[in-house]
Amino acid sequence: MKPNITIRLYQDWLDTVKEIFRGSGHPLSEELSDHEVAVAYYSQTASSDEEAQQLSLANAQRLQEMEQILLTNFEALILPDIRNRTGYEGDQFTFRWIYQQGEHVIEEYSEYRIPL
Numbered sequence: 770m771k772p773n774i775t776i777r778l779y780q781d782w783l784d785t786v787k788e789i790f791r792g793s794g795h796p797l798s799e800e801l802s803d804h805e806v807a808v809a810y811y812s813q814t815a816s817s818d819e820e821a822q823q824l825s826l827a828n829a830q831r832l833q834e835m836e837q838i839l840l841t842n843f844e845a846l847i848l849p850d851i852r853n854r855t856g857y858e859g860d861q862f863t864f865r866w867i868y869q870q871g872e873h874v875i876e877e878y879s880e881y882r883i884p885l
Contacts, residue, residue, distance in 0.1 A: 770860045771860070772843070772844075772848065772860045772861075772862055773860055773861050773862065774840065774843065774862045774863075774864070775862070775863040775864070776836050776839060776840065776863070776864040777836075777865075778832040778833075778835055778836050778864070778865070778866040778874065779803075779829055779832040779833060779836075779866075780803075781865045781866035781867070782828070782832055782866050783803055783806050783807065785866070785867075785868060786806055786807065786809075786810045787806060789810075790809070790810075797809055804825065804829075807825035807828065807829065808821050808822055808825045810825075811824040811825050811828075832866065835874065835885070836864075839864060839874070843862075850881070851876060851879050851881045854881060855879040855880060855881050857876075857878060857879030857880075857881070859878055859879075861878055862876055862878060862879075863876065863877040863878065864876050864877075865877060871884060871885070872884070872885040873885060
C-alpha cells in the first residue's frame with residue numbers, strides 16, 4: 770500500500786508563532802496573512818523591516834526545502850529508518866515542525882524525530 774503523507778512544516782511554524790504571540794498577551798490579528806505573521810515574528814529581533822522581510826522569506830524557503838527533501842527521500846531513506854527505529858508498520862504519516870529545546874520534525878504516528 771502506498772504511504773499517505775501529510776506535511777506542512779511552514780504552517781506548523783506559523784501556528785507556533787501565533788501561539789507565542791497569544792501567550793505573550795499580544796495576539797496577532799486573525800486577518801494577517803501568513804507572510805505578515807512571519808514578518809511580525811522576525812520584527813521582534815530584526816534591525817529593520819527589510820531584514821524582517823528577508824528573514825521571513827528565508828525561513829519560508831528553508832521549511833519548504835525541508836518538506837521537499839523529506840518527500841524526495843521518504844521511500845528510500847526515511848521510511849526504512851522509521852520502520853527500523855520505531856517499529857511503526859502503518860501507512861499514514863504526518864510530519865510536523867515543532868520547537869522543543871531546538872527545532873525538530875516529528876512524525877506523529879511513529880513518534881519519529883528528526884532534529885534540525
